[in-house]
Amino acid sequence: MAPEIRRSLVQHSRLRRDPHARLRALLDRVPPGTHPTRPTAELEERLADLLGKPAALFFPTGTMAQQTALRVHADRLGPRAFAAHPRNHLVLWEEQGYQVVHGLRHRPVGDHHRLFTLADLDGVREPLSALLVELPQREIGGLLPAWEDLVAHTSWARDRGVATHLDGARLWEAQPFYDRPHAGIAALFDTVYVSLYKGLEGVRGAVLAGDRETVDLASVWRTRLGGAVTDAWPLTAAALLGLDTALPRMAAYRDHAVALAAAINADGYARTVPEVPHTPLFHVLVPAPAEAVTAAARRILEETGVELPAHASTSPDPNRSAIELTVGEPALDFTPAEVAELIRALR
Numbered sequence: 487m488a489p490e491i492r493r494s495l496v497q498h499s500r501l502r503r504d505p506h507a508r509l510r511a512l513l514d515r516v517p518p519g520t521h522p523t524r525p526t527a528e529l530e531e532r533l534a535d536l537l538g539k540p541a542a543l544f545f546p547t548g549t550m551a552q553q554t555a556l557r558v559h560a561d562r563l564g565p566r567a568f569a570a571h572p573r574n575h576l577v578l579w580e581e582q583g584y585q586v587v588h589g590l591r592h593r594p595v596g597d598h599h600r601l602f603t604l605a606d607l608d609g610v611r612e613p614l615s616a617l618l619v620e621l622p623q624r625e626i627g628g629l630l631p632a633w634e635d636l637v638a639h640t641s642w643a644r645d646r647g648v649a650t651h652l653d654g655a656r657l658w659e660a661q662p663f664y665d666r667p668h669a670g671i672a673a674l675f676d677t678v679y680v681s682l683y684k685g686l687e688g689v690r691g692a693v694l695a696g697d698r699e700t701v702d703l704a705s706v707w708r709t710r711l712g713g714a715v716t717d718a719w720p721l722t723a724a725a726l727l728g729l730d731t732a733l734p735r736m737a738a739y740r741d742h743a744v745a746l747a748a749a750i751n752a753d754g755y756a757r758t759v760p761e762v763p764h765t766p767l768f769h770v771l772v773p774a775p776a777e778a779v780t781a782a783a784r785r786i787l788e789e790t791g792v793e794l795p796a797h798a799s800t801s802p803d804p805n806r807s808a809i810e811l812t813v814g815e816p817a818l819d820f821t822p823a824e825v826a827e828l829i830r831a832l833r
């Protein structure tokens with residue numbers, strides 16, 4: 487039997503995703519007489535407005551939304567290649583859907599463990615249809631480029647007639663770092679995907695925003711791919727709730743992440759990447775093999791009911807591994823000293 491979780495440092499803990507509690511929280515968002523398509527229409531309007539784009543469209547997953555965006559850019563512009571960081575979500579976690587389903591090719595830019603630079607982009611010689619930028623770059627600790635670099639990277643693409651696409655799965659979490667309106671960040675991109683269930687702590691789902699023509703073409707692909715879910719209201723109503731409750735708390739989440747990282751680094755057993763988190767998501771480099779870290783997390787859960795990430799990534803050094811921490815509502819419940827002590831027990 488799965489151990490009981492009493493408190494959790496995991497963003498997608500089953501504690502937070504409990505269907506009964508979720509449905510209760512949704513009741514006020516879906517008053518009697520609500521038309522079944524209303525929450526989705528309201529969400530699309532609200533996100534188009536927040537992101538400063540003429541149109542926005544619900545997708546069941548970010549995976550479908552992003553492959554669709556890249557497909558539409560490629561069909562319009564011609565080249566089948568898109569440039570992106572070597573460790574982006576499409577390459578690592580989507581079974582090469584961009585290639586198998588859409589005939590697209592990924593041109594990696596930059597080092598595996600760093601953000602890409604303008605010099606890396608200048609090294610790209612082949613024609614591209616799109617530049618995909620992931621904000622923050624999840625797999626390397628949730629790093630964000632400085633604003634001037636972001637402007638330079640997107641200008642590089644625009645100067646060459648290459649479409650710019652934002653993987654904004656965590657745009658909500660990235661925004662306090664830039665201290666600019668969401669629309670100001672989104673303005674650098676032709677298409678923007680945002681997630682409805684990560685920082686917003688919704689159920690699932692995604693939205694793709696852009697100009698009307700692009701979003702209309704994306705809508706055709708959404709139907710072709712089987713993603714035109716008419717009554718998506720459980721997902722979109724949960725996202726509306728998240729916009730009201732979680733979005734205003736992103737800076738507080740980031741500040742708590744900074745406090746947790748400071749305590750972990752001061753303790754000295756493990757080290758965070760980056761040293762000062764840019765977003766509520768950051769990585770903890772632990773001086774123990776991944777298997778030992780996951781076994782310790784399991785033991786802590788069984789003994790105390792405290793849930794830590796069940797997965798640790800390996801590194802080239804077999805005696806070091808990394809875990810990803812994300813501060814949302816559940817992690818606010820932990821003091822920095824408590825988290826440093828829990829991390830110290832991962833051995």
Ligand SMILES: Cc1ncc(COP(=O)(O)O)c(C=O)c1O
Nearest residue numbers: 547548549575624653655691692
């Ligand atoms: C950076 C990034 N992009 C895209 C996605 C895809 O989102 P979805 O799970 O909705 O397909 C994820 C999901 O974890 C992600 O972390």
